[in-house]
Amino acid sequence: MIRYAMVIDTQLCIGCGDCVVACKTENKLPAGLNRDWVVEATRGRYPDLTTEFRSERCNHCSHATCVHACPTGASHLWKDTNIVLVEANKCTGCKACIAACPYDARLIMAPDGYVDKCTFCHHRVEKGQDPACVSSCPTHCMHFGVLNDPNSAVSRLLATRQQKVLLEETGNQPNVYYLT
Amino acid sequence: MLEEVLVTVRDNPHIDPALTVWTWEIPAYLFMGGLTAGIMLFASLMILRGKEDDFPFVARKLPLWAPIVLSVGMLFLFLDLSHKAYVWRFYTAFQPASPMSWGSWILLLVYPVSILLAACTLRSGYPWLGRLVDRFRAGTAIINFACRHRALVAQWGLVLAVFLGFYTGILLSAFSARPFWNTGFLAPLFLISGMSAAAAVVLLGTRNEHERQTFTRIDIVLITIKVALIALLLVNLATGSRVQIEASHMVFGGDFAVPFWVFFVIPGLMVPLILEYWELKGQRRAWMMISPVLALYGSYMLRHLTVDLGQTSSYVSYVNTFDPTLLELLR
Amino acid sequence: MKRREFLKLSAMFGAGATASGLLTGCADPPLPGAGQVRTSPTVCNICFWRCAGTVYQEDGRPWKVIGHPQDLHSQGRLCTRGTGGLGSYQDPDRLRQPMLRVEENGRQRFKPVSWDEAFDHIAERMRSIADEHGNDRLCLFSHGVGGSHFRKLLTAHGSTGYTQPSFAQCRGPRDIGFALTYGEGVGSPDRTDMEHSRCIVLIGSHLGENLHNGQVQTWIKALEKNASVITVDPRFSVAAGKSRYWLPIRPGTDIALLLAWMHVLIHEDLYDRDYVERYTKGFEQLAEHVRPFHPEWAYLETGIRPDLIRETAREMARHAPASLVHPGRHVTWYGDDTQRSRAIAILNALLGSWGRKGGFYIQERVELPEFPTPAPPKPKSDWKAVVQKDYPLVPSGITNVIIDASIGADAFFKGWFVYGTNLPFTVPSSADKIAAAAQSLDLFVVIDTMPAEITGYADVVLPECTYLERTDPIRNSPERQPSLAVSLPAFEPRHETKPAWWMAKQIAERLDLGQYFPWEDYAEVVDWQLQQVGSSLEEMRRIGVKNFPRKTAMYFEPGETIQFRTESGRIELYSETLAYFGHDPLPRYTPQQRPEEGYFHLNYGRAPAHTFGRTINNPQLFELMPENAVWVNPLAATRFKVTNGDYVRLKNQDGVTSNRVRVRVTERIRPDSVFIVHGFGHTDARQRLASSQGADDNGLMTRILHDPIMGGTGMRGNFVTLIPEEQSA
Numbered sequence A: 001m002i003r004y005a006m007v008i009d010t011q012l013c014i015g016c017g018d019c020v021v022a023c024k025t026e027n028k029l030p031a032g033l034n035r036d037w038v039v040e041a042t043r044g045r046y047p048d049l050t051t052e053f054r055s056e057r058c059n060h061c062s063h064a065t066c067v068h069a070c071p072t073g074a075s076h077l078w079k080d081t082n083i084v085l086v087e088a089n090k091c092t093g094c095k096a097c098i099a100a101c102p103y104d105a106r107l108i109m110a111p112d113g114y115v116d117k118c119t120f121c122h123h124r125v126e127k128g129q130d131p132a133c134v135s136s137c138p139t140h141c142m143h144f145g146v147l148n149d150p151n152s153a154v155s156r157l158l159a160t161r162q163q164k165v166l167l168e169e170t171g172n173q174p175n176v177y178y179l180t
Numbered sequence B: 001m002l003e004e005v006l007v008t009v010r011d012n013p014h015i016d017p018a019l020t021v022w023t024w025e026i027p028a029y030l031f032m033g034g035l036t037a038g039i040m041l042f043a044s045l046m047i048l049r050g051k052e053d054d055f056p057f058v059a060r061k062l063p064l065w066a067p068i069v070l071s072v073g074m075l076f077l078f079l080d081l082s083h084k085a086y087v088w089r090f091y092t093a094f095q096p097a098s099p100m101s102w103g104s105w106i107l108l109l110v111y112p113v114s115i116l117l118a119a120c121t122l123r124s125g126y127p128w129l130g131r132l133v134d135r136f137r138a139g140t141a142i143i144n145f146a147c148r149h150r151a152l153v154a155q156w157g158l159v160l161a162v163f164l165g166f167y168t169g170i171l172l173s174a175f176s177a178r179p180f181w182n183t184g185f186l187a188p189l190f191l192i193s194g195m196s197a198a199a200a201v202v203l204l205g206t207r208n209e210h211e212r213q214t215f216t217r218i219d220i221v222l223i224t225i226k227v228a229l230i231a232l233l234l235v236n237l238a239t240g241s242r243v244q245i246e247a248s249h250m251v252f253g254g255d256f257a258v259p260f261w262v263f264f265v266i267p268g269l270m271v272p273l274i275l276e277y278w279e280l281k282g283q284r285r286a287w288m289m290i291s292p293v294l295a296l297y298g299s300y301m302l303r304h305l306t307v308d309l310g311q312t313s314s315y316v317s318y319v320n321t322f323d324p325t326l327l328e329l330l331r
Numbered sequence C: 001m002k003r004r005e006f007l008k009l010s011a012m013f014g015a016g017a018t019a020s021g022l023l024t025g026c027a028d029p030p031l032p033g034a035g036q037v038r039t040s041p042t043v044c045n046i047c048f049w050r051c052a053g054t055v056y057q058e059d060g061r062p063w064k065v066i067g068h069p070q071d072l073h074s075q076g077r078l079c080t081r082g083t084g085g086l087g088s089y090q091d092p093d094r095l096r097q098p099m100l101r102v103e104e105n106g107r108q109r110f111k112p113v114s115w116d117e118a119f120d121h122i123a124e125r126m127r128s129i130a131d132e133h134g135n136d137r138l139c140l141f142s143h144g145v146g147g148s149h150f151r152k153l154l155t156a157h158g159s160t161g162y163t164q165p166s167f168a169q170c171r172g173p174r175d176i177g178f179a180l181t182y183g184e185g186v187g188s189p190d191r192t193d194m195e196h197s198r199c200i201v202l203i204g205s206h207l208g209e210n211l212h213n214g215q216v217q218t219w220i221k222a223l224e225k226n227a228s229v230i231t232v233d234p235r236f237s238v239a240a241g242k243s244r245y246w247l248p249i250r251p252g253t254d255i256a257l258l259l260a261w262m263h264v265l266i267h268e269d270l271y272d273r274d275y276v277e278r279y280t281k282g283f284e285q286l287a288e289h290v291r292p293f294h295p296e297w298a299y300l301e302t303g304i305r306p307d308l309i310r311e312t313a314r315e316m317a318r319h320a321p322a323s324l325v326h327p328g329r330h331v332t333w334y335g336d337d338t339q340r341s342r343a344i345a346i347l348n349a350l351l352g353s354w355g356r357k358g359g360f361y362i363q364e365r366v367e368l369p370e371f372p373t374p375a376p377p378k379p380k381s382d383w384k385a386v387v388q389k390d391y392p393l394v395p396s397g398i399t400n401v402i403i404d405a406s407i408g409a410d411a412f413f414k415g416w417f418v419y420g421t422n423l424p425f426t427v428p429s430s431a432d433k434i435a436a437a438a439q440s441l442d443l444f445v446v447i448d449t450m451p452a453e454i455t456g457y458a459d460v461v462l463p464e465c466t467y468l469e470r471t472d473p474i475r476n477s478p479e480r481q482p483s484l485a486v487s488l489p490a491f492e493p494r495h496e497t498k499p500a501w502w503m504a505k506q507i508a509e510r511l512d513l514g515q516y517f518p519w520e521d522y523a524e525v526v527d528w529q530l531q532q533v534g535s536s537l538e539e540m541r542r543i544g545v546k547n548f549p550r551k552t553a554m555y556f557e558p559g560e561t562i563q564f565r566t567e568s569g570r571i572e573l574y575s576e577t578l579a580y581f582g583h584d585p586l587p588r589y590t591p592q593q594r595p596e597e598g599y600f601h602l603n604y605g606r607a608p609a610h611t612f613g614r615t616i617n618n619p620q621l622f623e624l625m626p627e628n629a630v631w632v633n634p635l636a637a638t639r640f641k642v643t644n645g646d647y648v649r650l651k652n653q654d655g656v657t658s659n660r661v662r663v664r665v666t667e668r669i670r671p672d673s674v675f676i677v678h679g680f681g682h683t684d685a686r687q688r689l690a691s692s693q694g695a696d697d698n699g700l701m702t703r704i705l706h707d708p709i710m711g712g713t714g715m716r717g718n719f720v721t722l723i724p725e726e727q728s729a
């Protein structure tokens, strides 16, 4: 199974939100719906401060509780990868997957009512391109690739840099990494 | 100090700021499901133990309500779907890992059994209805079939009732992502609460003194167990992981304190308990008939609050820097 | 839907017919890019960095804009605003047709008119002004590429009055300060060589929030190679968060810090002796001048510990000449800005970074001939000598001075053309003056894409189409490498809107100046110019961007002798010119006023999601940041009993009160300051998204600190207090 991962360098991220606009335009999302978002975390007291920016989205978990929760198979893994997709014409809108996602990364597509989410831009990955957010980031702080390949950019970054994932305690084994 | 904020606005409807994907439909569905379970459980029991004459209402009249209540419940489930045209997709797949999927298939089994259970008690319970159905050849056939396999039907009824009762709880407790739900006490709690709801229906329906006495006793026991389970559940949360502790705080002093204690525990558990106790002690007043009503209300509230609490309890809480309601200007 | 599923289903319910009715249009939504895709080259016009990109359409519908891989400004990646550029085309509140101010039974209102009516009116007024006062009395306020067409029109008519807010409200002090020192300015894109810098000093310059694409990208490259960044900023800016040293300076005291740094470099003999001897003039006077300004002295002014001042000075010296003290861009702060820019320029000279790798590189552009048209008439007066006589050192127009020179019967300017600048929100406390000018001006034309506040003062409003719907002048900005980029229409202009070149030509023809616009479509000009440098419109339509080889070196050769374009031909640390015109020949520090009890410095800046006020109503960017928030330190928050999400009004030292604005309590701002992002608090209700969202900093700037050298408007001398709103959201 191919394991795709996103590696985001919080040392370089400036919180500009280009990744968010790029996602919305590339994927033609209706106004007011987001597949990704940017968090700013400031620690300390003036003047001893640190600020970390994080571009967040679905983590395409290796243990995807959303997929397990789906009664119809609408939430599924793309081909033989960890990319989690929703097939609209299998989706009943029961929203179990939404309740099952500890990251609240899913959304209800308006006006249709099926569930939507970050696709890791598989339509681009298929063509050997990076996801829209990754390829638009002006600081080049986002990286995308295959974890199984030890020579991939993402693998090498994870091998050499300090890192963390979000909510490790959920056991979902997220595949979006943050270099710290 | 830590300041964690969203610098791009995030306001996905029904997801932010906290989940509100399920409002009244799912609680109502779970309530109806639990009630059906309780009904089938009591009815089957009495039928199997041949207690028709001691418990005329339970054994003769109650069963008919199972398929009716269940149908209403399934209607509520349907109403909740946000992509309704695809409801049939529940039945183009079976996903063993998905409680939702189990549920939809269990219902498919429960349904015919509940109908058969109703059928085999129809002539004695509702003679006029029995005659009506007997007008049709098919009707007669079904009733006769049901009556012939009475015991078998009741046995299946018993088993499936327990499944169904547990399922209404497991559906929620299986969500590890929702701290408030993620505890082993939910399944038994919902089963018991379903039974006590059924008991309340009996109290409302029966004209038989002995039946009333017994089921008042039963209900007292059930409610007591319910209280115990709820206490255990809260303790279990309060001593659990970071997020579970936060979740428990919601009922201790948090936003949910008033709804939980004032609108659920007191009127939905304590008052009926006391009233039904007095009733046994013999001072029986007409107005005390509200106690079963309150008991029913209680077992709905239990589910409604549980569903809300679960959705509100979360691993993440996003705080917007900018007013998210301004996006309404775009929608 | 797929047939197999259909069968499965009808087996299920035995009701295929009815069910299939339910299922119409149930196919999964198509994947992006699966349809008919068309692309065309563009140059982003959402800000003035002007990145080259490609516009994508799918099945005839706008899809996305992405950066051009060969483009040096963007390195193939647009910024947040550029990526949201389509929103400016889609904005439902755009101006739709020309409008003329008419008087109807005593009440004034805008009447939608035909282009002909609008042009006839303008031409008629231009003639009458010329007859009454002379053909030199028109002025063009411009902030955008299309302005060049109107500039051509006005010069052809005889009026050379011209100004951009990017001088007197923005870069002016820096350009003058550096010109006085090096004989030339920093230019745009800024000629900073950050990608090779080992040490970068940011004085303000909130890179990351200031999202000038190339700047941010080269700065990030430096970070990646862990160059050490020293950020001087009273606010914990994004840049500060990525810096090795953050100096949270007391607002308005930068010159003290800069002098102390010079003191250390000279006193500890850390400066580039060879460079200074080879290229500079006036070092002795400088050394003498900065002797008293030791770090201990600066500490009292700036609040920055002496040891930290020394340490950072040594850090710069260690990496020199690859040490860049960034010149900043928006530098009209405290009225002593030209002097502060001089101090920065001098500091760079001591580090020897000008003309050196990792400092300031030498830019090149393409020799692009102008399309041959008749020479314009010699203007019958030198308007600068009349209007800007107090600022002899200033070669450009000074917005605020020109506004003053347009009020009243005897004012010099009688007609305004305002292209792409929203003056009342751009020039501090100018609204009343613009209103007054509108009374005495005989012609007030505004060319805009949006119902911006400035349109409310005009008597003619001309709706321009956006950059996505027109052919713009070729982009030929100085860069690392000579480079050309074209911007061609991706879509048909919406509504009645038209490109600036067409408007200018139409007006010209009505004034018998048609010979200055000898073409049908501006694309002919672009094509002709491209032909001259061995390309063509046809080729550029395909490739979008064309880079040419450099002709000269990018840095000074070691030991090379250089003729600087100053009086003395050397880098002037000590400025005879300034002395001659009665200014300090060497930067002097004068303390700024401090806020009174209960008041805060009004600090302002950029947010990555927006460009000034021009993008707030852009639906795609509004969605990212629909309002601004006032940053308040927790200490101030407790004092005023406000918390996150509360709304307050800001009241300045002169009693001016802002629109309500949301509170953000954060440690990232000094206790003596508050911060808001510029561009919000629009008042024109026709901008349905932007109007009355957030607070406008410009309106609160009633205390203007004029720069005696370049005449610009220092904006950071204002103080505000908080007035909590009753309700909180």
Ligand SMILES: Nc1nc2c(c(=O)[nH]1)N[C@H]1C(S)=C(S)[C@@H](COP(=O)(O)OP(=O)(O)OC[C@H]3O[C@@H](n4cnc5c(=O)[nH]c(N)nc54)[C@H](O)[C@@H]3O)O[C@H]1N2
Binding pocket: C047, C048, C170, C171, C203, C204, C205, C206, C207, C209, C210, C211, C212, C232, C233, C234, C235, C237, C249, C250, C251, C252, C253, C254, C328, C329, C330, C331, C333, C603, C604, C605, C606, C607, C608, C609, C610, C611, C612, C716
């Ligand atoms: N996203 C976005 N980017 C833009 C623009 C935009 O509209 N949107 N506009 C572009 C344009 S035209 C320009 S000119 C530039 C302007 O961008 P800059 O040239 O970076 O503007 P500054 O005023 O230097 O930066 C504001 C910073 O100065 C700090 N500051 C305030 N007072 C003081 C002080 O007394 N001393 C010091 N050292 N710092 C202080 C503030 O805290 C703030 O962090 O941005 C450009 N980039």
Ligand SMILES: Nc1nc2c(c(=O)[nH]1)N[C@H]1C(S)=C(S)[C@@H](COP(=O)(O)OP(=O)(O)OC[C@H]3O[C@@H](n4cnc5c(=O)[nH]c(N)nc54)[C@H](O)[C@@H]3O)O[C@H]1N2
Binding pocket: C045, C143, C144, C146, C165, C166, C169, C170, C171, C329, C330, C419, C420, C421, C422, C423, C425, C426, C427, C428, C447, C448, C449, C450, C452, C453, C464, C465, C466, C467, C604, C605, C611, C612, C613, C614, C615, C678, C697, C698, C699, C701, C715
């Ligand atoms: N208070 C305060 N004032 C400031 C600043 C600040 O930070 N605070 N910053 C200063 C700086 S650095 C600068 S550079 C200036 C910028 O000053 P401006 O350039 O005036 O900034 P905007 O408010 O964006 O006004 C741009 C206007 O051009 C219009 N426009 C946009 N695109 C087009 C187009 O394609 N064609 C035409 N015809 N019009 C178009 C917009 O609708 C808008 O009305 O502001 C300066 N003034």
Ligand code: SF4
Binding pocket: A008, A012, A013, A014, A015, A016, A017, A018, A019, A020, A038, A053, A055, A136, A137, A138, A139, A140, A141, A142
């Ligand atoms: S685009 Fe890149 S830098 Fe900007 S917020 Fe997203 S990840 Fe961070």
Ligand code: SF4
Binding pocket: A057, A058, A059, A060, A061, A064, A065, A066, A067, A084, A100, A101, A102, A103, A104, A105, A106, A117, A172
């Ligand atoms: S982040 Fe949520 S939606 Fe994405 S894979 Fe994990 S559980 Fe599923």
Ligand code: SF4
Binding pocket: A069, A070, A071, A072, A073, A074, A075, A086, A090, A091, A092, A093, A094, A095, A096, A097, A098, A115
């Ligand atoms: S909402 Fe759709 S995708 Fe999610 S669980 Fe239900 S059927 Fe599956």
Ligand code: SF4
Binding pocket: A022, A023, A024, A026, A027, A035, A036, A057, A117, A118, A119, A120, A121, A131, A132, A133, A134
């Ligand atoms: S990967 Fe694609 S879908 Fe996911 S956030 Fe990035 S752009 Fe959006």
Ligand code: SF4
Binding pocket: C044, C045, C046, C047, C048, C049, C050, C051, C074, C078, C079, C080, C081, C082, C083, C211, C212, C213, C214
């Ligand atoms: S910096 Fe951003 S807004 Fe400015 S031109 Fe480049 S892409 Fe457009």
Ligand SMILES: [Mo]
Binding pocket: C166, C169, C170, C171, C329, C330
């Ligand atoms: Mo500017």
